[in-house]
Amino acid sequence: MHIYINDKKFDVNENDTIIQVADRNDIHIPRFCYHKRLSIVASCRMCLVDIENMKYPQPACSTVVKEGMRVNTNNRSAEEAQKNTMEFLLINHPLDCPVCDQAGECELQDVSLEHGDYKSAYKELKRTVIDKNIGELVNTEMTRCIHCSRCVRFGEEVAGIKELGMTGRGEDTKIETFINEGLSSQLSGNVIDLCPVGALNNSLYKYSARTWDLKQKFSISSNDCLGSNIFYHTYNDEIKRCVPKEDDEINLSWLSDNDRFGYEGIKSEERILHPLIRHNENLEKTNFDSISEKFIEYLEKYSSRSCAIMSAQSSCEEMFLFQDFLRNKNVKKIDHRSKECDFRYQKHYPIIPSFDIKLVDIQSLDNIMIVGANISKEFPILSIYFRDAHKNNSTNIFSLSTYEFEENFPLEKSDILNSQELENYFTNTNIQSGFNLDKSKKNLILIGPAISYLSNYSNILNNFSEYAKSINANLALLGDQANTSGAWAMGILPHRLPGGVSIDGQENSYELLSDKDDLLIIYNLEPEYDFSDDNKIIDRLKDSKVNIFFSSYMTESIKKYADIVFPLSTQVESKGSYLNTNKKLQHYNKIINPLGESREGADILLGLCNTIDKDYTHDSIREKIREILADINVSNNYVRIKNLKKISTTNSLEKIIIRNPNSSNPTLRRCNSIIKTHDNDDYFSLPLDKSVSSNDKIIFNEKNNKFKLTIKQKAHSKPVNAVLVKIGGTHKQKIGAYSTEVDL
Numbered sequence: 001m002h003i004y005i006n007d008k009k010f011d012v013n014e015n016d017t018i019i020q021v022a023d024r025n026d027i028h029i030p031r032f033c034y035h036k037r038l039s040i041v042a043s044c045r046m047c048l049v050d051i052e053n054m055k056y057p058q059p060a061c062s063t064v065v066k067e068g069m070r071v072n073t074n075n076r077s078a079e080e081a082q083k084n085t086m087e088f089l090l091i092n093h094p095l096d097c098p099v100c101d102q103a104g105e106c107e108l109q110d111v112s113l114e115h116g117d118y119k120s121a122y123k124e125l126k127r128t129v130i131d132k133n134i135g136e137l138v139n140t141e142m143t144r145c146i147h148c149s150r151c152v153r154f155g156e157e158v159a160g161i162k163e164l165g166m167t168g169r170g171e172d173t174k175i176e177t178f179i180n181e182g183l184s185s186q187l188s189g190n191v192i193d194l195c196p197v198g199a200l201n202n203s204l205y206k207y208s209a210r211t212w213d214l215k216q217k218f219s220i221s222s223n224d225c226l227g228s229n230i231f232y233h234t235y236n237d238e239i240k241r242c243v244p245k246e247d248d249e250i251n252l253s254w255l256s257d258n259d260r261f262g263y264e265g266i267k268s269e270e271r272i273l274h275p276l277i278r279h280n281e282n283l284e285k286t287n288f289d290s291i292s293e294k295f296i297e298y299l300e301k302y303s304s305r306s307c308a309i310m311s312a313q314s315s316c317e318e319m320f321l322f323q324d325f326l327r328n329k330n331v332k333k334i335d336h337r338s339k340e341c342d343f344r345y346q347k348h349y350p351i352i353p354s355f356d357i358k359l360v361d362i363q364s365l366d367n368i369m370i371v372g373a374n375i376s377k378e379f380p381i382l383s384i385y386f387r388d389a390h391k392n393n394s395t396n397i398f399s400l401s402t403y404e405f406e407e408n409f410p411l412e413k414s415d416i417l418n419s420q421e422l423e424n425y426f427t428n429t430n431i432q433s434g435f436n437l438d439k440s441k442k443n444l445i446l447i448g449p450a451i452s453y454l455s456n457y458s459n460i461l462n463n464f465s466e467y468a469k470s471i472n473a474n475l476a477l478l479g480d481q482a483n484t485s486g487a488w489a490m491g492i493l494p495h496r497l498p499g500g501v502s503i504d505g506q507e508n509s510y511e512l513l514s515d516k517d518d519l520l521i522i523y524n525l526e527p528e529y530d531f532s533d534d535n536k537i538i539d540r541l542k543d544s545k546v547n548i549f550f551s552s553y554m555t556e557s558i559k560k561y562a563d564i565v566f567p568l569s570t571q572v573e574s575k576g577s578y579l580n581t582n583k584k585l586q587h588y589n590k591i592i593n594p595l596g597e598s599r600e601g602a603d604i605l606l607g608l609c610n611t612i613d614k615d616y617t618h619d620s621i622r623e624k625i626r627e628i629l630a631d632i633n634v635s636n637n638y639v640r641i642k643n644l645k646k647i648s649t650t651n652s653l654e655k656i657i658i659r660n661p662n663s664s665n666p667t668l669r670r671c672n673s674i675i676k677t678h679d680n681d682d683y684f685s686l687p688l689d690k691s692v693s694s695n696d697k698i699i700f701n702e703k704n705n706k707f708k709l710t711i712k713q714k715a716h717s718k719p720v721n722a723v724l725v726k727i728g729g730t731h732k733q734k735i736g737a738y739s740t741e742v743d744l
């Protein structure tokens with residue numbers, strides 16, 4: 001089939017609209033309400049084009065092609081129609097371009113210049129609209145709104161939460177929130193990009209720069225394992241804002257709020273700006289040479305009794321160098337799983353745990369079973385794929401989790417279970433209630449990172465793997481951090497080298513911390529927030545002879561127990577690469593220079609490697625990583641373990657910490673706007689039969705520790721025999737291990 005646009009012939013598909021054909025062939029048609037990833041409403045009339053044998057111009061966004069159709073986008077009739085629409089849209093739009101953040105990238109400004117007229121017949125007063133407070137992240141100037149409804153459709157169709165709506169008619173039409181609340185979707189910032197004018201603005205960027213002064217630099221998200229593609233916009237070596245880079249395999253046209261606003265924390269007052277060394281009671285400024293020398297001295301003294309724990313937010317380059325340097329120095333206890341406490345699965349785990357199928361193939365699945373993940377909160381971009389799968393393919397989505405939450409896509413069925421019930425879900429008929437996925441269908445079982453915090457993680461993994469195998473389902477393992485897949489591939493493990501080569505070493509981070517090692521090395525992790533048992537790690541810091549920290553931020557425990565601190569630059573101040581959950585290696589660039597004397601982790605580690613005569617460079621490491629990954633072949637993610645013992649349970653309550661995706665790394669947990677918007681509901685919840693009135697004093701007994709919890713109390717009916725604890729990234733209360741038994 002073919003049509004003609006401006007007398008040129010184009011091949012087209014049967015259901016194409018004129019605007020789709022024009023966009024594919026770089027023919028400009030002005031538009032406001034049309035967006036390629038939203039439904040078509042054809043309300044703004046900006047895209048009117050002339051079609052042969054049609055009496056009036058027609059909207060290109062909603063007119064479907066017909067064989068031999070002849071379209072003209074720029075003849076007199078089309079231009080006249082576009083000019084009239086433009087005049088109409090400008091009736092109420094204020095002439096405040098000089099003070100509008102959208103100026104320079106405003107679709108209305110551009111289209112007005114190209115298709116509008118310099119004069120208007122309208123002489124009356126323009127209307128004004130009172131602004132609404134819709135939260136910390138999105139700032140409004142609603143007088144500028146042209147009612148294109150992109151923001152409304154985004155909420156309904158993509159984010160899955162109807163937060164913004166259109167009220168009134170004609171002159172009185174308004175965009176507002178339904179119940180005068182702020183936006184709560186983890187995708188809310190996307191309305192800023194969608195708004196063609198300056199009605200919905202980025203609060204962090206407000207009045208801080210002009211768009212034409214900004215430099216655009218490419219990067220990769222450091223906040224979840226999907227690896228969204230992003231552009232940072234900088235001015236004078238300062239990040240002004242972050243926007244999505246289109247990527248049809250990952251984040252499409254969207255970004256999660258964590259990715260968009262997550263750089264806010266880099267300016268925290270807690271940033272460590274100098275190398276530090278302990279003199280008597282205090283950490284004092286020094287230089288890199290002194291601390292490097294001292295570090296090597298300590299390693300030589302204690303290496304065989306050292307343990308090193310590294311964040312899985314580190315780049316593949318840092319990971320390779322870290323383990324290479326330390327193994328060379330005879331440090332064998334290396335790990336990245338600081339939040340886990342059951343490691344019996346480790347020998348059977350895939351060399352690269354991954355999502356197993358491409359995100360774009362989610363649409364073709366018949367059934368998805370999510371185990372222990374609140375997808376719309378923890379992985380907002382993934383939730384878009386799940387919504388589409390349900391909408392376009394009627395995919396059934398099931399959820400098994402340890403606490404109750406909402407998803408932005410419909411769930412066929414959901415169950416709330418404690419860790420033992422999860423483990424026994426397919427064997428105990430009292431618990432299981434009718435899952436019987438047809439093995440001839442396309443099925444996926446997805447294990448969320450919060451499951452790895454449980455004390456019977458291995459048993460759960462084994463049982464769900466057996467079930468997945470029995471129904472021919474793919475098993476997806478979602479990583480806890482941006483580069484969890486990379487940490488497995490690069491050998492940040494006690495039992496594997498880079499590439500998955502097995503070595504002797506049964507220890508794991510939990511056991512490592514049980515030993516009284518003499519030297520602890522902690523890389524980009526904060527003892528207060530990033531360990532399965534913050535009491536245990538702090539006890540270990542007290543007991544060890546020397547503690548070496550590589551950190552971007554100062555915390556109480558670092559201040560108290562560090563002997564040497566290497567000041568790390570943050571991810572946006574470094575270059576490197578991440579292996580995402582689809583096993584795609586993606587490189588990111590340095591966006592701004594490191595603050596103070598902080599240095600890129602890879603540079604510090606390259607310097608340390610030089611001392612052992614390894615003359616690596618950034619390029620040679622990148623090449624090495626490519627070679628390592630090319631040699632890895634993982635056929636599936638099943639983790640089947642023979643003769644696995646059950647974990648014995650006591651009569652105590654199980655404590656389950658609710659995974660907090662807004663606190664998954666040190667920079668993110670210092671983003672005040674995100675915390676105020678998405679993470680302001682700290683609570684702990686008791687089973688209904690154990691509930692207490694809020695006046696009662698609750699003492700939480702946990703092994704040798706006692707906690708008095710003062711945060712909001714809730715009560716739940718499920719899961720039984722478990723207390724749920726949800727605390728934000730900045731909450732000062734210490735509540736101990738991720739999964740442990742407690743008494744009240």
Ligand code: SF4
Binds near residue numbers: 145148150151199200
């Ligand atoms: S606020 Fe912006 S995106 Fe929403 S309807 Fe108005 S102009 Fe369109």
Ligand code: FES
Binds near residue numbers: 031041043044059
């Ligand atoms: S873009 Fe076609 S009517 Fe709005």
